[in-house]
Amino acid sequence: LLPKKYGGRYTVTLIPGDGVGKEVTDSVVSIFKSENVPVDWETVEISGNLESQEGVQKAVESLKRNKVGLKGIWHTPMDQTGHGSLNVALRKQLDIFANVALFKSVPGVKTRHSNVDLVVIRENTEGEYSGLEHESVPGVVESLKIMTKVKSDRIGRFAFDFALKNNRKSVCAVHKANIMKLGDGLFRNCINEVGAKEYPEIEVKNIIVDNASMQAVAKPQQFDVLVTPNLYGSILGNIGAALIGGPGLVPGANFGREFAVFEPGSRHVGMDIKGQNVANPTAMILSSALMLRHLGLAAYAERISKATYDVIAEGKATTQDIGGSSSTTEFTKAIIDKLKAF
Amino acid sequence: YTGKADPATGKYTVSFIEGDGVGPEISKAVKDIFVAAKAPIQWETCDVSPLFINGLTTIPQPAQDSINKNLIALKGPLATPIGKGHRSLNLTLRKTFGLFANVRPAKSVEGYKTAYDNVDLVLIRENTEGEYSGIEHVIVPGVVQSIKLITQDASERVIRYAFEYARAVERPKVMVVHKSTIQRLADGLFVKVAQDLAKEYPDIELQTEILDKTVLNVVKDPAQYKDVVAVCPNLYGDILSDLNSGLSAGSLGLTPSANIGHQVSIFEAVHGSAPDIAGQNKANPTALLLSSVMMLNHMGLTEHADKIEKAVFTAIASSPENRTADLGGSASTSSFAEAVISRL
Numbered sequence A: 001l002l003p004k005k006y007g008g009r010y011t012v013t014l015i016p017g018d019g020v021g022k023e024v025t026d027s028v029v030s031i032f033k034s035e036n037v038p039v040d041w042e043t044v045e046i047s048g049n050l051e052s053q054e055g056v057q058k059a060v061e062s063l064k065r066n067k068v069g070l071k072g073i074w075h076t077p078m079d080q081t082g083h084g085s086l087n088v089a090l091r092k093q094l095d096i097f098a099n100v101a102l103f104k105s106v107p108g109v110k111t112r113h114s115n116v117d118l119v120v121i122r123e124n125t126e127g128e129y130s131g132l133e134h135e136s137v138p139g140v141v142e143s144l145k146i147m148t149k150v151k152s153d154r155i156g157r158f159a160f161d162f163a164l165k166n167n168r169k170s171v172c173a174v175h176k177a178n179i180m181k182l183g184d185g186l187f188r189n190c191i192n193e194v195g196a197k198e199y200p201e202i203e204v205k206n207i208i209v210d211n212a213s214m215q216a217v218a219k220p221q222q223f224d225v226l227v228t229p230n231l232y233g234s235i236l237g238n239i240g241a242a243l244i245g246g247p248g249l250v251p252g253a254n255f256g257r258e259f260a261v262f263e264p265g266s267r268h269v270g271m272d273i274k275g276q277n278v279a280n281p282t283a284m285i286l287s288s289a290l291m292l293r294h295l296g297l298a299a300y301a302e303r304i305s306k307a308t309y310d311v312i313a314e315g316k317a318t319t320q321d322i323g324g325s326s327s328t329t330e331f332t333k334a335i336i337d338k339l340k341a342f
Numbered sequence B: 001y002t003g004k005a006d007p008a009t010g011k012y013t014v015s016f017i018e019g020d021g022v023g024p025e026i027s028k029a030v031k032d033i034f035v036a037a038k039a040p041i042q043w044e045t046c047d048v049s050p051l052f053i054n055g056l057t058t059i060p061q062p063a064q065d066s067i068n069k070n071l072i073a074l075k076g077p078l079a080t081p082i083g084k085g086h087r088s089l090n091l092t093l094r095k096t097f098g099l100f101a102n103v104r105p106a107k108s109v110e111g112y113k114t115a116y117d118n119v120d121l122v123l124i125r126e127n128t129e130g131e132y133s134g135i136e137h138v139i140v141p142g143v144v145q146s147i148k149l150i151t152q153d154a155s156e157r158v159i160r161y162a163f164e165y166a167r168a169v170e171r172p173k174v175m176v177v178h179k180s181t182i183q184r185l186a187d188g189l190f191v192k193v194a195q196d197l198a199k200e201y202p203d204i205e206l207q208t209e210i211l212d213k214t215v216l217n218v219v220k221d222p223a224q225y226k227d228v229v230a231v232c233p234n235l236y237g238d239i240l241s242d243l244n245s246g247l248s249a250g251s252l253g254l255t256p257s258a259n260i261g262h263q264v265s266i267f268e269a270v271h272g273s274a275p276d277i278a279g280q281n282k283a284n285p286t287a288l289l290l291s292s293v294m295m296l297n298h299m300g301l302t303e304h305a306d307k308i309e310k311a312v313f314t315a316i317a318s319s320p321e322n323r324t325a326d327l328g329g330s331a332s333t334s335s336f337a338e339a340v341i342s343r344l
């Protein structure tokens, strides 16, 4: 579904979240302003620490109006008596079932492996994140992992469509069907069937999650598009982030039938560096570029991502996570200067 | 380990499951090296070809008796017969002997270059429950429920072992890896058990970390975990231990492991039976050798353990002629064993 547009402008929900969220979304806001991007922000400030699960309602309502959002990460309190993850609550309420994270080596960032270019597409609404748990008797806890054919087929189709649109060769289902024969077996079979029946031009592959993890650090170039249940996506996504230089570099998005919420692909809040003006806003900037493409504003997206990559490649104004010494705002300014010079 | 040496010979008896595929070849290398190193071990070969009794995979009685008597075994790779029994043989061994903790060190081999160096990770995985409970059902067609089971008892024994292991190998920290932001009760219980047990180990620092962060950090810089013994529920342990092997060696080919129970412990190479190269004198015996080194340490025979470990590492580091094909070298199983023996 396409978002509403008034007088050539889009209203987008902006959710800074916790940790470094404010700083990195500020970076995007100032770049958009400097570029005169036709986007108006509707900011929803909620903290994952304070709000109850119902607190997420404000964000849900705004997104229902605007259809599109740019989001940081909410911190999840570890306290067992509190509410669970607002991030999960939001994804479930909006049924933004497909999480996409892009892991592509960034020229200028020193890493052990080069030419990494893999995509993790992750089911966002069921599996290990069902939240269904109980303590049957004291000291015995059951946690339910729910896998369904409907949702496995749906994420499979999404992954193959993504592969088609983005000129990818293969889609590989990541699973642990040798142990969870029914649950992960269902997931793997759904992906295989959807691929074989509906997408003959894309190759279908399978890999067991532990092997995938080992292979990913030894020979990451072998991977193309990976499609995963919820938990394995988190694991492979963090491997991917580390491979290309850290969570500050990974763009991502969550898609449903109606809504799209763009958020950094490796979902780290960065509480430890909050408010220090040192966070790398690249992940958020590149996520916002994905958003612009989604809105049909590809020309803006091209300019902004090119400027960002150029500043990183030059290496004069990069943040400390990738070996530089510039602040978030200095890096942002360098991008804006670059854009003005184009 | 409470086994005693034979008073007549001064030797400890250890059950040896040579395994399938390349098993016999790499087992021979271990035996030859143990003889040369004068390790006080006497092997008792046992056959664990599975029997199917009442539809259950079962270890033959003589093998069970041998292992129960000796309390310790070294094991080569076992091919899991596909589509026969319900359980793999490895799982059967775990159940039969109550092996609740799986210990997996992953260490780079100095002198053998991979993408990462200075990797020295130790991970202990809960081996009996969690996501591997095997409790699954189809609720209605197209809807499956798999149960992850976390119990206080199983958590306690594996975490306690982690604390004991940290003491034994002189690492100052135990790190629990969990996902209690999402599985708040299940992983929450695991974390809580660790926090309670930590009081009994004031000399060891307890650290807890979300799985995401451990994965991110270990791939970025494994060296930051060199002081740590990590412990986690079954599935995370399975994945993280393979990830660690990817970091230390780029494969499972060099990784040893230990399966620890209250009475019995079984040490094994984690790689498979490699039927494609079986019988060709090509297989790398390092993983089984390093498993035997862990075994010697477990038995308190640390001097022999150190001597063999050092000889293995220096042999690998010395030259491509002393490395097997999986490490890009030209050595055969037997020539590699000789290279190790000459360095003892």
Ligand SMILES: Nc1ncnc2c1ncn2[C@@H]1O[C@H](COP(=O)(O)OP(=O)(O)OP(=O)(O)O)[C@@H](O)[C@H]1O
Pocket: A073, A074, A075, A076, A077, A078, A085, A086, A087, A088, A231, A234, A267, A268, A269, B181, B182, B210, B212, B213
């Ligand atoms: N209390 C916390 N301590 C440390 N890190 C946290 C904490 N809360 C959130 N995070 C970080 O932010 C991420 C997002 O948190 P949340 O628990 O909502 O999971 P998620 O993003 O839905 O799932 P996933 O992390 O598996 O993608 C966490 O995985 C973790 O990296």
Ligand SMILES: Nc1ncnc2c1ncn2[C@@H]1O[C@H](COP(=O)(O)OP(=O)(O)OP(=O)(O)O)[C@@H](O)[C@H]1O
Pocket: A019, A020, A024, A246, A247, A248, A267, A268, A269, A270, A271, A272, A273, A278, A279, A280, A281, A283, A321, B213, B216
């Ligand atoms: N945009 C970013 N730029 C640079 N570093 C980042 C960014 N986002 C996350 N990180 C770093 O990634 C690491 C993992 O983030 P995570 O959100 O798990 O940490 P956290 O919640 O602050 O952790 P904790 O509170 O447990 O110490 C942190 O060291 C954090 O500083």
Ligand SMILES: [Mg+2]
Pocket: A234, A266, A267, A268, B212
């Ligand atoms: Mg995360």
Ligand SMILES: [Mg+2]
Pocket: A210, A211, B238, B239, B242
């Ligand atoms: Mg494994």
